[in-house]
Amino acid sequence: MKCENTSVMLSIKPIAYIHSDFSEKFGIPRQSGLVDSLQAKIIFTKEFRNGDCIRGIEEFSHLWLIWEFSKNQRDKWTPTVRPPRLGGNKRKGVFASRAPFRPNPLGLSCVRLEKAVPNSPEGPILYVSGADLLDGTPIYDIKPYLSFADAHPDALGSFSTKALEHRLNVHCEDALLHLIPKEKRQSLLDCLSLDPRPSYQHDPERIYGMQYAGFDIHFSVNANDLFVTEVIPSHEKQ
Amino acid sequence: MKCENTSVMLSIKPIAYIHSDFSEKFGIPRQSGLVDSLQAKIIFTKEFRNGDCIRGIEEFSHLWLIWEFSKNQRDKWTPTVRPPRLGGNKRKGVFASRAPFRPNPLGLSCVRLEKAVPNSPEGPILYVSGADLLDGTPIYDIKPYLSFADAHPDALGSFSTKALEHRLNVHCEDALLHLIPKEKRQSLLDCLSLDPRPSYQHDPERIYGMQYAGFDIHFSVNANDLFVTEVIPSHEKQ
Incomplete structure (x- = not known):
């Protein structure tokens, strides 16, 4: 040893x-x-x-x-x-x-x-x-x-097991969603439903920005509802 | 990238x-x-x-x-x-x-x-x-x-899934088994049952040696039966 x-x-x-x-x-x-x-x-x-x-x-x-x-x-x-x-x-x-x-x-x-x-x-x-x-x-x-x-499906997972329970309802108008290639849409909605915010931020006024598949996705969150507010191709920034 | x-x-x-x-x-x-x-x-x-x-x-x-x-x-x-x-x-x-x-x-x-x-x-x-x-x-x-x-219990595992099916019957006289500390015995028997030999060796005359918990374990294998033939404290070697 x-x-x-x-x-x-x-x-x-x-x-x-x-x-x-x-x-x-x-x-x-x-x-x-x-x-x-x-x-x-x-x-x-x-x-x-x-x-x-x-x-x-x-x-x-x-x-x-x-x-x-x-x-x-x-x-x-x-x-x-x-x-x-x-x-x-x-x-x-x-x-x-x-x-x-x-x-x-x-x-x-x-x-x-x-x-x-x-x-x-x-x-x-x-x-x-x-x-x-x-x-x-x-x-x-x-x-x-x-x-x-x-595979240990019964492994004890401490606090981590909560990760799957907390999902947000994602709201995104078709006009915004259709800016994104079809095959990328569901993944984006799923990622948003996981709540990308830090757990300690709960300001419903705040606009968050997430980069995904070449787009800037802007959204806000109020309680259990997430609202996509803007979808901007990343290269349009500045 | x-x-x-x-x-x-x-x-x-x-x-x-x-x-x-x-x-x-x-x-x-x-x-x-x-x-x-x-x-x-x-x-x-x-x-x-x-x-x-x-x-x-x-x-x-x-x-x-x-x-x-x-x-x-x-x-x-x-x-x-x-x-x-x-x-x-x-x-x-x-x-x-x-x-x-x-x-x-x-x-x-x-x-x-x-x-x-x-x-x-x-x-x-x-x-x-x-x-x-x-x-x-x-x-x-x-x-x-x-x-x-x-945990993905249903993951497809190719040839690896056979690993659990092939177990040997392990035979070890009490006199030999009792040379090993009590709390180490079951693990040894379990390790042997997994068949430590390379899969392409099937000579029933061959004596294999395995080091475990400070002991040299000698054994032979005939078809599905493994026989422990000697248990020697490792420090007794030369």
Whole structure:
């Protein structure tokens, strides 16, 4: 045992990057799988553009991604964090939470595999759904989901189990919704229903802005109702 | 998107090490949770010896460990691997397998949390069961298991689902079994029932040796029956 040896670092390198509809953190579902319809694709880095890497992967319905909280780097870790689901005012140990600010900035997400294309001009591509990853997030490993080892539906989940209960009613006029490509609409509505606001903000006058699929989505929330107020193509900003 | 930029490495450092009863790879269950009774403890490195790190962790029944295949390093990765469950003669893509030889040597295991001790003389200690980790394995992250996001009992598992079906009948005389501390016996029998042999070896004359909890366990296998032939304290070796 070498418990005292803390100087050994491990260097890992991205094997792929994800392309998703999220260009900023605000509004991303707080865990994978919460919005099933979210589509994303995984494109490998040059070194790993070899269709053999994913041979047989289509026999699995779900995959694990180990990725980097690449936009959440801080110089120092703290032993405790404030999970948003606890209203942002209760502290939990960093290892008792999935918070992005942790000693090693590793994220873990389970996604559904929709399609595997071994040999495209860009090398192998994995089409996945349910990902909670920012566009351009580096991925360090992809592993098949093994239900016999990974599925524990009865696991005790502390405060986290409330994540699924709290859903908002989303109101969006057709004129606004139709500005967004058809295949992106349901995912957006589902993401909004999860209530992207910090749990401690409850000002019905406040207008929030969320980036999604190349659009700025503006909305306000009053109690359990969310109202989309504007949909602006992102490039029209300024 | 910076898909082309493969030069960015991420350095991560161990936050803890696991103490388990496995001093070598042979005989370790091939996934976590297969042998529930296996006990292990997680001891943090000096930098992370702060009870606050695990505050609230006891509200979760299961944890994820992201760890390093520290004894399986190879200079080169290969796009395909031969999963033992396929008899060792069929190749699958490395990202369609949980094989240890992969571009980044990261392991992922779900363990049951038995007890959390925030402030021991060695700092916080997590007592866990079901771990499939070699003694002394470095751990890079610990995350609570969230059933709403992580549990997919109906996930399609390809060849892996057979892992649970194939069990051996283990035969071990009391005289041999009683050489092992009482609390370690069932775990050993369970590990043996999983058939630690490579799938392509079926020689009933062959004696296998497995290290477990400080003992050399010798056994042979004939069809579906495994016979323990010797139990030798490891320190008696040469």
